[in-house]
């Protein structure tokens with residue numbers, strides 16, 4: 175399995191298991207199936223409301239010696255309701271309590287958007303101040319690295335010019351319909367690892383998995399479209415976190431296609447600037463303005 179090195183020096187397995195919309199009752203089994211299939215990187219978040227069940231599963235996997243804590247890379251995310259600097263450590267503690275873990279390998283600011291505690295009402299807390307509070311978490315030992323999610327270039331530029339820790343990771347929507355080449359170039363230049371979320375086009379939107387270019391390339395390599403999409407992400411130098419609760423798909427998403435230059439060129443041509451995750455539709459906030467060309 176490909177492993178990337180973060181700007182902290184820590185190693186992160188390129189492919190992790192996504193857990194958004196992995197329902198309670200399913201998510202524990204999914205995490206178990208993933209670890210048994212060889213995953214050593216799990217992507218979670220407070221907002222996914224399934225951390226308790228993941229924690230129970232991890233605890234069993236640790237006690238049965240299926241996996242050691244130190245062999246697992248676990249990511250979680252600070253939810254928007256904890257952005258006030260005085261609430262940041264509380265947000266982390268809730269996640270650690272839910273998971274039953276002493277530390278996270280990576281803690282991301284989920285969105286550059288703050289909510290009034292307990293609501294989804296947008297409030298004016300500057301994400302730079304939230305980041306400064308996250309920087310302090312590193313000294314507690316409860317997070318090994320910190321990063322961001324859903325940040326575009328102007329957001330990152332502000333952090334780089336006014337704070338002291340460079341984010342280890344920026345996790346964003348990334349797939350052949352939204353390849354974000356300028357953000358990828360920017361993050362590579364600044365030694366920030368980009369992680370691709372919704373790499374298969376997310377749930378309920380099968381258009382990417384059934385795209386004729388993707389399915390033809392899959393056929394050529396005797397792989398399925400998921401294996402082409404995950405392989406494409408890894409070959410671009412991004413971490414990637416496909417979600418599945420199906421043991422067969424969890425396993426197959428690790429067995430990625432190795433693409434040649436012709437495949438990569440063909441995939442470049444399928445770009446439609448199609449976004450599957452758009453908070454504007456649920457919060458009325460357009461945090462993606464700065465993505466410019468990529469949103470057209």
Ligand code: NDP
Nearest residue numbers: 192193194323371372373374375376377400416417418419
């Ligand atoms: P994905 O692009 O990973 O797609 C998941 C969907 O594809 C599910 O319906 C899954 O169904 C299905 N699927 C999985 N594998 C295959 C396969 N090989 N062939 C066909 N279908 C397949 O969507 P997500 O939006 O969930 O993104 C992945 C992860 O990224 C999330 O789970 C989360 O961890 C993270 N994320 C982060 C966000 C952020 O704001 N930081 C936002 C969105 C996602 P099934 O389970 O039945 O296999």
